[in-house]
Amino acid sequence: MNTRLPLLLLPAAVFVLGIYAWPTLLLLRNAFNEVGPTGAMIPAWSLATLRDVFADGFTLELTRNSLLLSASATALALLLAYPLSLFLFRTNSRWRGPLAVVAILPMLVSGVVRVFGWLAILGDRGLVNSVLQSVGLISAPLKLVFNWTGVTIGLTESIMPYMTLALLAGFGRLDRTLEEAARSLGASPWRGFLRVTLPLSLPAIALAGGLGFVLSMSAYITPKLLGGGRVFVLATEIFEQATTNTNWPVSAVLAIYTLVLLLALLALAQLASRALAR
Amino acid sequence: MLTRRIALRTGLAALAAPAIARAQKVGGEITLMAYSGIFQDNYTKAVIEPFIAANPGVKVNFTSAGTSAQMVGTIRAQKADPQVDVAIMDVTTSTIGNIEGLFDKLSESEFPVLNELSPEARAAGGAFGPAVTFDHLVLAQDSALKPQLTKLADLWRPDLKGLLAISAPPNIQGLALTAMVEKMEGGDYRKSIDAAIRRLRELAPSVNTFEPNPDGYALILNGVVKVATAWNARTQLVADQSAGRVVPLLPPEGSVFQINTINLVAGAKNRAAGAAFLAYALSQPAQKAFTERMFYAPTNARAQIAPAAMARTATAPDIRARMIPVDWNDILKMRDQWNNRWRREVIAAAR
Numbered sequence: 001m002n003t004r005l006p007l008l009l010l011p012a013a014v015f016v017l018g019i020y021a022w023p024t025l026l027l028l029r030n031a032f033n034e035v036g037p038t039g040a041m042i043p044a045w046s047l048a049t050l051r052d053v054f055a056d057g058f059t060l061e062l063t064r065n066s067l068l069l070s071a072s073a074t075a076l077a078l079l080l081a082y083p084l085s086l087f088l089f090r091t092n093s094r095w096r097g098p099l100a101v102v103a104i105l106p107m108l109v110s111g112v113v114r115v116f117g118w119l120a121i122l123g124d125r126g127l128v129n130s131v132l133q134s135v136g137l138i139s140a141p142l143k144l145v146f147n148w149t150g151v152t153i154g155l156t157e158s159i160m161p162y163m164t165l166a167l168l169a170g171f172g173r174l175d176r177t178l179e180e181a182a183r184s185l186g187a188s189p190w191r192g193f194l195r196v197t198l199p200l201s202l203p204a205i206a207l208a209g210g211l212g213f214v215l216s217m218s219a220y221i222t223p224k225l226l227g228g229g230r231v232f233v234l235a236t237e238i239f240e241q242a243t244t245n246t247n248w249p250v251s252a253v254l255a256i257y258t259l260v261l262l263l264a265l266l267a268l269a270q271l272a273s274r275a276l277a278r
Numbered sequence: 279m280l281t282r283r284i285a286l287r288t289g290l291a292a293l294a295a296p297a298i299a300r301a302q303k304v305g306g307e308i309t310l311m312a313y314s315g316i317f318q319d320n321y322t323k324a325v326i327e328p329f330i331a332a333n334p335g336v337k338v339n340f341t342s343a344g345t346s347a348q349m350v351g352t353i354r355a356q357k358a359d360p361q362v363d364v365a366i367m368d369v370t371t372s373t374i375g376n377i378e379g380l381f382d383k384l385s386e387s388e389f390p391v392l393n394e395l396s397p398e399a400r401a402a403g404g405a406f407g408p409a410v411t412f413d414h415l416v417l418a419q420d421s422a423l424k425p426q427l428t429k430l431a432d433l434w435r436p437d438l439k440g441l442l443a444i445s446a447p448p449n450i451q452g453l454a455l456t457a458m459v460e461k462m463e464g465g466d467y468r469k470s471i472d473a474a475i476r477r478l479r480e481l482a483p484s485v486n487t488f489e490p491n492p493d494g495y496a497l498i499l500n501g502v503v504k505v506a507t508a509w510n511a512r513t514q515l516v517a518d519q520s521a522g523r524v525v526p527l528l529p530p531e532g533s534v535f536q537i538n539t540i541n542l543v544a545g546a547k548n549r550a551a552g553a554a555f556l557a558y559a560l561s562q563p564a565q566k567a568f569t570e571r572m573f574y575a576p577t578n579a580r581a582q583i584a585p586a587a588m589a590r591t592a593t594a595p596d597i598r599a600r601m602i603p604v605d606w607n608d609i610l611k612m613r614d615q616w617n618n619r620w621r622r623e624v625i626a627a628a629r
Contacts, residue, residue: 039610039613041354041378124502229489230625242351243347245448245613248351
């Protein structure tokens with residue numbers, strides 16, 4: 001190996017150290033500060049905030065909510081993104097390029113704009129409820145926003161383009177000749193998919209699932225705007241503690257806790273992806 | 279006896295006087311941090327532009343970090359190198375800044391205008407920046423709602439199910455509402471909020487959102503809700519702008535003052551101009567202009583406000599009589615506990 005090759009890492013390493021490592025260290029420092037009765041921050045080297053956060057049952061609820069919400073949004077997004085990605089990967093249509101752009105188009109729109117779009121579609125007087133009421137399927141509007149349902153729908157839509165790209169990148173291992181061999185040996189298309197295509201695409205699924213899960217865990221805008229103050233997750237609580245309660249130490253502890261949780265989940269996804277690739 | 283030397287000194291002093299006066303005039307740039315949106319628009323017209331006209335050497339940069347808590351957080355982060363000279367924010371957060379040494383104490387010798395302020399305005403900041411505006415919590419309602427709400431207890435009307443936008447704690451509107459409901463139930467928030475929580479839990483199923491975005495007015499104007507918790511000044515302005523579609527209601531059961539203080543940032547880069555701006559913002563002309571433009575109640579007791587505007591502010595005598603005496607420092611100490619009770623008992627009942 002060329003001994004100068006690691007030098008290529010230098011610009012990115014300097015950049016990451018400057019914009020990520022140093023603020024993270026400051027965040028870590030804040031976790032040891034304390035907060036006075038009126039909210040003023042008291043510089044200290046104390047474990048009191050850490051102890052209080054983990055003794056509070058609400059932290060467990062936040063963790064459970066974040067994991068559950070991320071898992072459901074990831075699973076839904078995977079169900080939608082997998083066939084779409086497979087189609088884009090396999091098709092020889094001249095529309096392949098434009099279709100791929102359409103699939104990732106939501107990434108090009110501001111998250112806030114997309115969420116307000118969902119409010120217009122799913123609200124009590126939104127498109128869905130208006131159509132359902134006009135055809136007589138429902139008499140009163142369905143509650144599709146400002147609750148768990150709305151956040152799940154919004155998150156699913158927001159992570160789908162990323163998962164589509166991850167699946168497309170991971171489908172490189174799919175070998176069409178193996179599927180054709182299965183078909184020539186008498187397997188039905190469905191059986192061929194289940195026994196050949198799906199197993200071969202498992203590493204791509206693990207990669208996309210890991211990415212979608214991590215993005216859902218750290219999502220703030222969607223739970224904040226579509227949750228209506230009813231959906232509490234780690235990301236919204238970190239923001240709330242920092243910007244409404246002015247409680248930086250609690251916010252810092254929760255942020256570090258979330259970071260550790262995400263790193264652990266990413267490591268697990270990586271291990272799963274490698275195991276499935278063997 | 280007028281000697282030649284004395285005559286010469288007198289002549290030179292007379293020649294230098296205008297230059298000395300000019301030198302004493304403030305100049306340079308200052309950065310004012312306050313609320314964005316309609317507050318910024320109206321404050322610029324009513325206060326900043328007249329200040330600049332009187333002090334042509336000063337440039338005022340308006341900046342906002344979002345909420346009061348975000349503002350104090352920004353100033354806290356810049357403590358070693360302040361980028362803001364003057365900050366206007368809610369008293370609950372400026373108190374934090376005062377304790378942390380982010381703001382300067384103000385003396386009457388440097389700021390004679392402090393003597394013109396009402397006792398409540400002086401008390402709000404203690405030795406630090408005083409109150410610059412007063413406001414109070416109201417219920418903003420759609421004028422199309424029939425019958426109109428006439429009291430706080432009307433929020434529990436069955437026909438309003440799903441049509442309420444209530445800002446829950448830690449938003450201070452939620453904290454103020456808790457104190458108001460406790461009072462409505464005959465209690466005192468300083469002793470307990472059990473009665474308020476019980477009543478709010480009953481209200482929860484009627485709430486469409488506990489976090490109105492972008493704000494309660496937009497939700498009313500778009501027909502999403504019929505009633506929202508809101509601050510009086512903005513509601514008065516929106517009422518005018520929406521041709522009466524949004525109507526403010528001061529509940530007869532009582533309301534709670536919201537106080538904004540004006541603060542001189544410790545170590546401000548242009549302290550002289552910042553101090554001049556602060557003094558102007560508290561002066562009678564600035565207070566009159568802003569109150570008549572945006573219906574925040576004045577804190578300068580000598581400001582002569584037009585009666586029509588005054589009647590729509592928190593200091594109108596009939597409104598003042600309905601205010602519940604609230605010490606925000608007390609509420610701050612109980613904020614986490616109230617917040618937890620809302621989440622576990624009130625919002626949980628709405629899921």
